[in-house]
Amino acid sequence: MIRSAWRRLVRFLGSAGLAIWLLVIVGVWSMVATLIPQGAATDHEVTVWASAHPLVEPVVRAIGLHQAFTSLLFTVCVLALGVCTALCAWKRTKAAMDKAGTLRRAAVADERSLTARHDLEIACDPALSGAEVLSIASETLNHLGIKTKRRKDLLTAVSSPWSVWGSAVFHWALLALILALIVGNLLRSEGLMGVAVGQTKADAPVSYGELHAGPMRDWSRVHRSIRVDAFDPHFRTGGIDRGPTPTVSVLDGAGKVIKTQRVYPNMTLKTGSLTIYPSDWGLSATLSLVNTSGVETARSVQLVDFSEEATDGTVPVGSVNVSDSAGNALLRVSVSVPLDHSGDKLLKGIPKKPAALVVVTSPDDKPVLDRIVSPGEGVTLPSGDTLRLDTIGYYARLSVVDDWSIPLLYAGLVIAIIGLTIAVAARQQIVLATVIEGPDGAKLAATMRLWRNASSSRSEIERELGQALSRVEEGSTT
Amino acid sequence: MTFEIVLMWVALTFYAVATALFAFGVTFSKDKLSRQALFVSALGLAFQVASLGIRWARLGHGPYLGFYEVANALVLCAVAFFVIVAWRNPRLSAAGIAVMPVAVLLLGGAMLAPKAGMPITAKLASYWLFIHVAFANLAFGAFAVSFGCAIAYVIRERSTSGKWAKRLERLPAQDVLENLTVRFVLVGFLFWAIMIATGAIWANEAWGRYWSWDPIETWSLIVWIFYAVYLHLRFTLRWHGERLAWYAIIAMPLALFALIGIPLAFNTPHAGIGGFGKDL
Numbered sequence: 061m062i063r064s065a066w067r068r069l070v071r072f073l074g075s076a077g078l079a080i081w082l083l084v085i086v087g088v089w090s091m092v093a094t095l096i097p098q099g100a101a102t103d104h105e106v107t108v109w110a111s112a113h114p115l116v117e118p119v120v121r122a123i124g125l126h127q128a129f130t131s132l133l134f135t136v137c138v139l140a141l142g143v144c145t146a147l148c149a150w151k152r153t154k155a156a157m158d159k160a161g162t163l164r165r166a167a168v169a170d171e172r173s174l175t176a177r178h179d180l181e182i183a184c185d186p187a188l189s190g191a192e193v194l195s196i197a198s199e200t201l202n203h204l205g206i207k208t209k210r211r212k213d214l215l216t217a218v219s220s221p222w223s224v225w226g227s228a229v230f231h232w233a234l235l236a237l238i239l240a241l242i243v244g245n246l247l248r249s250e251g252l253m254g255v256a257v258g259q260t261k262a263d264a265p266v267s268y269g270e271l272h273a274g275p276m277r278d279w280s281r282v283h284r285s286i287r288v289d290a291f292d293p294h295f296r297t298g299g300i301d302r303g304p305t306p307t308v309s310v311l312d313g314a315g316k317v318i319k320t321q322r323v324y325p326n327m328t329l330k331t332g333s334l335t336i337y338p339s340d341w342g343l344s345a346t347l348s349l350v351n352t353s354g355v356e357t358a359r360s361v362q363l364v365d366f367s368e369e370a371t372d373g374t375v376p377v378g379s380v381n382v383s384d385s386a387g388n389a390l391l392r393v394s395v396s397v398p399l400d401h402s403g404d405k406l407l408k409g410i411p412k413k414p415a416a417l418v419v420v421t422s423p424d425d426k427p428v429l430d431r432i433v434s435p436g437e438g439v440t441l442p443s444g445d446t447l448r449l450d451t452i453g454y455y456a457r458l459s460v461v462d463d464w465s466i467p468l469l470y471a472g473l474v475i476a477i478i479g480l481t482i483a484v485a486a487r488q489q490i491v492l493a494t495v496i497e498g499p500d501g502a503k504l505a506a507t508m509r510l511w512r513n514a515s516s517s518r519s520e521i522e523r524e525l526g527q528a529l530s531r532v533e534e535g536s537t538t
Numbered sequence: 539m540t541f542e543i544v545l546m547w548v549a550l551t552f553y554a555v556a557t558a559l560f561a562f563g564v565t566f567s568k569d570k571l572s573r574q575a576l577f578v579s580a581l582g583l584a585f586q587v588a589s590l591g592i593r594w595a596r597l598g599h600g601p602y603l604g605f606y607e608v609a610n611a612l613v614l615c616a617v618a619f620f621v622i623v624a625w626r627n628p629r630l631s632a633a634g635i636a637v638m639p640v641a642v643l644l645l646g647g648a649m650l651a652p653k654a655g656m657p658i659t660a661k662l663a664s665y666w667l668f669i670h671v672a673f674a675n676l677a678f679g680a681f682a683v684s685f686g687c688a689i690a691y692v693i694r695e696r697s698t699s700g701k702w703a704k705r706l707e708r709l710p711a712q713d714v715l716e717n718l719t720v721r722f723v724l725v726g727f728l729f730w731a732i733m734i735a736t737g738a739i740w741a742n743e744a745w746g747r748y749w750s751w752d753p754i755e756t757w758s759l760i761v762w763i764f765y766a767v768y769l770h771l772r773f774t775l776r777w778h779g780e781r782l783a784w785y786a787i788i789a790m791p792l793a794l795f796a797l798i799g800i801p802l803a804f805n806t807p808h809a810g811i812g813g814f815g816k817d818l
Contacts, residue, residue: 083770087763087767094804128751301660326664326666335746336746473738519711520714
C-alpha cells in the first residue's frame with residue numbers, strides 16, 4: 061500500500077504534465093512580478109503602488125508578490141521543479157541507455173537480420189537489380205539529408221550512441237544548477253562596504269552598511285580584510301572613461317596582500333570565492349579627538365554621500381559618538397562636505413579648498429555646535445577636548461560578494477549548453493535498408509527510427525523512396 | 539541623409555517588394571514570383587549588411603545600442619536565416635509571407651527611431667557584449683523562421699480543398715513543415731539559452747551579480763520557459779498539428795517583446811541596448 065502510494069507519487073512528480081504546469085506557474089508568476097514593484101513593504105515604490113491599488117494590494121501582499129522571487133510560493137514551485145527535473149533526468153537517462161543500446165545493435169546489424177525483421181517494404185521496378193535499388197535508395201536518402209553508408213548489401217545511416225545523451229545531460233545539468241543555486245544562496249553573502257582611501261576594513265558583518273547573508277553563512281571562517289589604496293575619479297583606459305575607479309587590495313588574516321587591482325565595470329576583483337565591484341563612491345573625512353594635553357585619543361573616518369537634495373551637495377552616511385571612559389555617549393558628531401558649484405550644478409569631487417561642516421549634537425539630538433573647518437583645524441567640545449579634521453578624501457562603496465557556487469554555476473551552464481547542443485544538433489536516427497529478392501521482383505526492406513532531428517519524416521522518406529524506385533517502371537510505360 | 543541610411547532605405551524597399559512578391563506568388567500560385575521574392579530578399583540583405591558594415595566601421599562597434607541598431611540586427615538575422623533555409627529548400631519560400639512582413643515592420647520601426655550612434659560606455663566595454671547580443675539575434679532569427687513555418691502550416695491545414703489548397707500544394711508535407719518548425723524552435727531555444735548564460739556570466743563580470751531579476755532577465759527567462767513548455771508538449775506529450783503550430787506563432791512575438799518591448803517599457807540596466815537611446 062505504502063509502496064504503491066510512493067510509486068504513484070513518484071510517477072506524479074516525474075510526469076510531464078506536472079513539469080509543464082510548474083513551468084507555466086513560474087512563467088506567469090515571473091510575468092506578473094515584473095508588473096509589480098519589488099521590495100520590502102516600506103520601500104517607497106511599493107508603498108506608492110499599494111496606495112494606488114488598494115483593492116489588489118492585500119492579495120498581492122498575502123501571496124508575496126512584492127518579493128516575488130523569494131516568496132514561499134515561488135520557492136516551493138522551484139523546488140518542485142527541481143524534483144521534477146531530477147525524476148525527468150532519471151527517466152531520460154534510462155531512455156538514453158535503451159536508445160544507445162538500440163543504436164549499438166543497429167550499427168552491427170546485417171542483411172539477414174534485416175530481411176527477417178523490418179518495418180517497411182517498398183516494391184521496386186522489376187527492371188532494377190539489387191545493386192541499382194540500393195544505389196537509387198542511397199541517392200534518394202542523401203537527397204533528403206540522410207547520408208548512408210554501404211555495408212555489403214546493406215544501406216545504413218545509424219547515429220552514434222552518444223547522440224542520444226544530450227537531453228539527459230541537459231536535465232542533470234539543470235538539476236545541478238538548481239542545487240548549486242540553492243546551496244549557494246544558503247552560504248553566500250553579499251553586501252555594500254564603504255571604505256575610504258587608505259582605510260582597511262575586516263570582511264565581517266560589522267563592516268557592511270547593507271548585508272544579505274545566507275542562513276548557513278559561517279563568518280568565523282572568514283579571515284581577511286579589504287583596503288582601498290587609491291581612488292581615481294576619472295580613470296581612462298582603452299580610450300574609455302571607466303568612471304570613478306578605486307584600487308582595492310584584499311589582505312589575508314596576517315595582513316599580507318592577496319590581490320590588488322583597480323576595480324571598475326567589467327573589471328571586478330576576483331580572488332577565490334570573493335568578487336568586489338565598485339557600486340558607488342563619495343567623500344570621506346578623517347576626524348581625530350585630541351585631549352587637553354594635545355594627545356590624540358581616538359580617530360574616526362566619516363563617510364559622506366553626494367546628494368542632489370542637500371544644500372551643500374552632500375549628506376553624512378552616519379555619525380560617530382564621543383563617549384566617556386565608561387562608554388556612555390556624550391555627543392554625536394556628523395560631517396558633510398560643501399561641494400564646489402559650476403553655475404547651478406554641484407561638482408562631485410573634493411572641493412578646491414577642502415573643508416567640512418562638523419555638526420555636534422547631544423545624544424538626544426539637541427544642537428551643540430556646528431562649524432566649517434579645514435583640514436588641520438578643529439572644534440573645541442564642551443569637555444575641552446578638540447575634534448580635529450585631519451583630511452578629506454574619497455571613499456568607495458564596494459559591492460562585496462562571497463559565493464563559492466559561482467564557478468559551479470558556470471560549469472553547470474557549460475554542461476547544460478553542451479547537453480542542449482547535442483540534443484538540438486545531433487541526429488538520433490536509424491535507417492537500415494536492404495534488398496529482398498522475391499518472385500514478384502525486388503523489394504526494398506527498411507527499418508527506420510527517426511527519434512529526433514531527422515532531416516526528413518517517415519512519410520516523406522516512404523513517399524520519395526516509393527517514387528524513386530518505381531520511376532523507371534513509370535518511365536518505361538509512358 | 540547619409541549614404542549608410544540611404545542603403546538602409548534601399549534594403550527596406552527591397553524587403554517590402556519581397557513581401558509583396560511572396561504574397562502574390564503564393565496567392566496566384568506563381569513559383570517564379572516566390573523565387574524572385576527570395577532573390578529580392580537576398581538583395582535587401584546585401585544592402586542591409588553593407589549599411590550596418592559602414593556603421594560598424596564608423597562607430598567602432600557592432601549594432602548593439604539603441605532601437606535602430608538592435609531592431610536592425612534582429613531583422614538581419616531573421617532574414618538571413620530565412621534566405622539560407624529557403625535557398626536550400628526552395629519549397630519553403632512560401633514561409634516568406636510570414637517572415638518578411640515581420641522584417642519590414644521591424645525595420646520600418648527602426649527607420650523611424652533616432653539613428654545617432656552611441657558610444658560604448660564602461661559598462662558595455664566587454665567582449666561579452668558581442669557574444670551575448672549575437673546569440674540574442676541568432677535566437678530571434680531561428681524563432682522568426684519557426685514562426686514562418688508555423689504560419690505556412692496553419693494556412694495549409696485550414697485549406698485542405700479549394701484554390702488555397704492548390705496554391706499551397708508545393709509546400710513541403712505538413713509533417714516536414716512541423717518538423718522544421720520544431721527544429722528552428724530547438725535551435726532558437728539553444729541560442730536563447732546561450733544568450734541567457736552569457737548574459738549571466740557577463741553580469742557577474744560587470745556588476746558582480748549574475749542574476750538580479752531585472753525585467754529583461756526575467757522576460758528572457760519567461761520566453762525560454764515558454765519555449766521549454768513548447769518542447770515538452772512536442773516531445774513528451776506528443777502534441778502535434780495545428781495547436782502546436784499556433785503555440786510557435788504566439789511565442790515569437792513574445793520573444794520580440796522581450797528583446798525590444800521590455801527595454802522600452804521598463805527602466806532596466808539594459809535600457810540603452812533596446813530602448814530609444816536611454817542612458818545606461
